[in-house]
Amino acid sequence: MSAAAQIGDLSFVHQGAGLPALDHVSLMVPAGESTALLGPSGAGKTTLLALLDGRLRGWRGRVSVLGAPLDPDHPPPRAGRPEVGFIFQEFALVERSSVLRNVLNGRLGRMSPVRAALGSPLPRDLEVARAALADCGIADLAERRVDSLSGGQRQRVAIARCLAQEPRLILADEPVSNLDPARAAEILTLLTGAARARGATVLFSSHQPDLARRFADRIVGMRDGRIAFDVAVGDLSDVATADLYRETTALPAIGLRAVT
Amino acid sequence: MRSRGFGGFAAGALVAGAVLWSFATTDVDLSRLLSAGPRIADFLGRMVPPDPTVMNEILKGSAETLRIAILGSLGAVLLSVPLGILASETMVSPVLYRPVRTLLAFIRAIPLILVAMLMVGAVGLGPLPGIIAVAFHATGMLAKFYAEAIDGVSRAPIAALESAGAGPLARLRYAIWPQMAPVVARDTIFRFELNLRESLILGIVGAGGIGFYIQTYVRSFQYDKAASMTLAVIAMVIAIEAINVALRRRFA
Numbered sequence A: 001m002s003a004a005a006q007i008g009d010l011s012f013v014h015q016g017a018g019l020p021a022l023d024h025v026s027l028m029v030p031a032g033e034s035t036a037l038l039g040p041s042g043a044g045k046t047t048l049l050a051l052l053d054g055r056l057r058g059w060r061g062r063v064s065v066l067g068a069p070l071d072p073d074h075p076p077p078r079a080g081r082p083e084v085g086f087i088f089q090e091f092a093l094v095e096r097s098s099v100l101r102n103v104l105n106g107r108l109g110r111m112s113p114v115r116a117a118l119g120s121p122l123p124r125d126l127e128v129a130r131a132a133l134a135d136c137g138i139a140d141l142a143e144r145r146v147d148s149l150s151g152g153q154r155q156r157v158a159i160a161r162c163l164a165q166e167p168r169l170i171l172a173d174e175p176v177s178n179l180d181p182a183r184a185a186e187i188l189t190l191l192t193g194a195a196r197a198r199g200a201t202v203l204f205s206s207h208q209p210d211l212a213r214r215f216a217d218r219i220v221g222m223r224d225g226r227i228a229f230d231v232a233v234g235d236l237s238d239v240a241t242a243d244l245y246r247e248t249t250a251l252p253a254i255g256l257r258a259v260t
Numbered sequence B: 001m002r003s004r005g006f007g008g009f010a011a012g013a014l015v016a017g018a019v020l021w022s023f024a025t026t027d028v029d030l031s032r033l034l035s036a037g038p039r040i041a042d043f044l045g046r047m048v049p050p051d052p053t054v055m056n057e058i059l060k061g062s063a064e065t066l067r068i069a070i071l072g073s074l075g076a077v078l079l080s081v082p083l084g085i086l087a088s089e090t091m092v093s094p095v096l097y098r099p100v101r102t103l104l105a106f107i108r109a110i111p112l113i114l115v116a117m118l119m120v121g122a123v124g125l126g127p128l129p130g131i132i133a134v135a136f137h138a139t140g141m142l143a144k145f146y147a148e149a150i151d152g153v154s155r156a157p158i159a160a161l162e163s164a165g166a167g168p169l170a171r172l173r174y175a176i177w178p179q180m181a182p183v184v185a186r187d188t189i190f191r192f193e194l195n196l197r198e199s200l201i202l203g204i205v206g207a208g209g210i211g212f213y214i215q216t217y218v219r220s221f222q223y224d225k226a227a228s229m230t231l232a233v234i235a236m237v238i239a240i241e242a243i244n245v246a247l248r249r250r251f252a
């Protein structure tokens, strides 16, 4: 099984923070699968995802993403950045721009710098953007301004922008934390479905074990910057899932035992 | 409580002292003060009826004031773009933005009429010193506003575009500018309104526009003509205000 991301003995302390946000983390994210990063608030999920996206400096350990090693001291080369897509916890959309413009923004890294700055997308860019909108069920919202959308609609725009980027690895930071349970299942269905259709790997964070179990092939538990467990969903019994739930909500950090 | 009571007493004493000092050192002769009322009434009496024959001068003066405000504002915008960037916390280092901000505060502290007087001295009478003065004076405020517009932009969408591989120009165009544009438009219109208002009187020091005629007529005792010009200024201020209200509604 090839790895979309390979992490060895990774530690990271945020600037000005006392405790490490990541504490000797080792992890393999299998390519072509969907992996859930499960953990309570402050576990280090956002930190780990941002680091894999090449946005953090000054960490220690070995990290390679899509076969290329990351440099702890320098940002990754721009050419490779579209390969890794990121769906932000707070969406990070340009509020005053249209939905289509926001989705086209996901194409900027795929265009030549001149074309990107001039703002003249090729027919292929428009085609990919329209397809992403359709896959996210928001084709009819293309001309709407983002600041007029609901939370669920914004989440779809954020996913569409990421898909338009045509990434091979999709990092999604709590893509459904702001949604009601029915909406959450809908969004995860379309995210994991679109990724599978494109042969992309998904790593999404969540603090809801039921969603992780339903939409991931693999669940990685995190707590206090450490990996608490790493299991294939097929191996999980109901009892183990209940334990999982306790694992991510209860206070004392204990390893997962009920796995076979 | 005690310290507040003392503070109140100290403030009262300070105000009383300032008033007494002004009285004692200004030559406010009681008889002159009493005759001031009738003299002002007489002066105003000579202003009515306003002389309507100066319509031509009104149009010429207003057009020149408008030109001064437009070109002065253009100059201020051109100066404020680079200075606004240099005064921004998020674009340059403190070593640069601190002195630039101090410079802008210094520019704001000089009244426009004073700049205009200096410019008349430097380049002579006419609209040119007015334009230079407006451009200089307005830059003190506009560059500060532009810097604040840059710094007020939300960072998350910029980081998102960077993560997608967008270069600096593309980020500027699609993440920074869309957020800034309404603020920049609003601030620029606001400053233009101030420029128009303030340049109405620039002619008094010889820097062109409608104020020049008012000053000329007052000095040659043609008060009825000065009155017409003054009414024209009032009408222009009201018109500017009305247009501004309409624009604000559209931007809201």
Ligand SMILES: Nc1ncnc2c1ncn2[C@@H]1O[C@H](COP(=O)(O)OP(=O)(O)OP(=O)(O)O)[C@@H](O)[C@H]1O
Pocket (backbone or CB within 6 Å): A014, A015, A016, A017, A020, A021, A039, A040, A041, A042, A043, A044, A045, A046, A047, A048, A207
């Ligand atoms: N910019 C920062 N500066 C300092 N400390 C930070 C910063 N960002 C995160 N941390 C700290 O690092 C730890 C991990 O935070 P992180 O945001 O990765 O957690 P998370 O699992 O994503 O939590 P949540 O579910 O609330 O999003 C926390 O203790 C947090 O306080």
Ligand SMILES: [Mg+2]
Pocket (backbone or CB within 6 Å): A045, A046, A047, A089, A173, A174
């Ligand atoms: Mg987080």
